[in-house]
Amino acid sequence: MTKVDDRADPEKGALATKVLVVDDEPQIVRALRINLSVRGYEVLTAGTGAAALRIAADKQPDVVILDLGLPDIDGIEVLAGLRGWTSTPVIVLSARTDSVDKVAALDAGADDYVTKPFGMDELLARLRAAIRRGAAEAGTHEPVIETETFTVDLALKKVTKNGASVHLTPTEWGMLEMLVRNRGKLVGRKELLREVWGPAHSTETHYLRVYLAQLRRKLEDDPAKPRHLITEPGMGYRFQQ
Template structure:
């Protein structure tokens, strides 16, 4: 492989997982650094300057959520959580703390690598494309318009707010709390029924088959993803 290798920091205290990740990432041209604790992760990150971080939440010293906070204090590097925790509350907490995606153990290597590539595309050096094009509709983030079949789609202010936050984070899991806080405000972060209503309305207006959406995807109990 020619050119600079993408630097990946793997933070996990399970030797088998670290070994598997190191082998697979190296084969695919990544430069890999490893940390087995939260404190070590923060030290290595400061020196290694990773371009993406794979982080386990269950570390032997400090919780992975605190590691996210430590990283977010100085870097917007993409962070993909790799954890055995399956409670949706843990996923939401990690996303709200600043993680970009969440993969549960056991995991498929192909899926994880795809998530890494997606996170890289959304990385701190990526330039936001003001126009998001799907096979069904087009979202113009600068002009705040949506086109479908050559016609402008009328959205209410709230519908646009929900669509905008998802489109700006395309490919990324956006937590229910983040959407509610951004669109409705902090007093409404528990009103998850709002999201079911407005996502249903958006799907009716934008999806070819609203009951089987291709672009406005529900991640049950966690949030939504635009793809």
């Protein structure tokens, strides 16, 4: 019997590619692990949303295959957690066939949506396409950002200061997340307003002053002399690590 040389596989180029499979159905995880492994992919697995976010932060996979029906956190929330810090391609693999679910997943940042039951060949083709897009964009950042006074976990959407959790309102978090994701860069006032409050509020610049003052009171050691949440007069704001 002739031994098949793995190196001749047409997907050999994926040798170092890490794929995180997030699903709580053992048979699906097993099928994906087998099919991906024999093609040279490194396969990571998670059965819960919390584990998925933890593994993604630690191992930084090149692509994620994500089920929406997880036992602890809805897949849409996992997707939002990932998109808080990385542009790694995410393929949703779900039994939910309703167009509303598909739209919600795509709006939350999914790159593709495959319904169960699925054909392995089609999924592998979509996986290769997602990996090519991800390689072209190469937009991954560290999920945990530390300053001398506070830490921001973009994946878990948590902020701590001196070891204690800091409660932020959804709007405060939205503003902080936008600044941290663009750390070191100037974020214009209109851009920040559109991202956090929506297009209808792109001229409401007083919102920014109010919420930035609240963030400084919660996070800066000296809110009157901020070191990390910086105002660029007449232009916008900057997060300085």
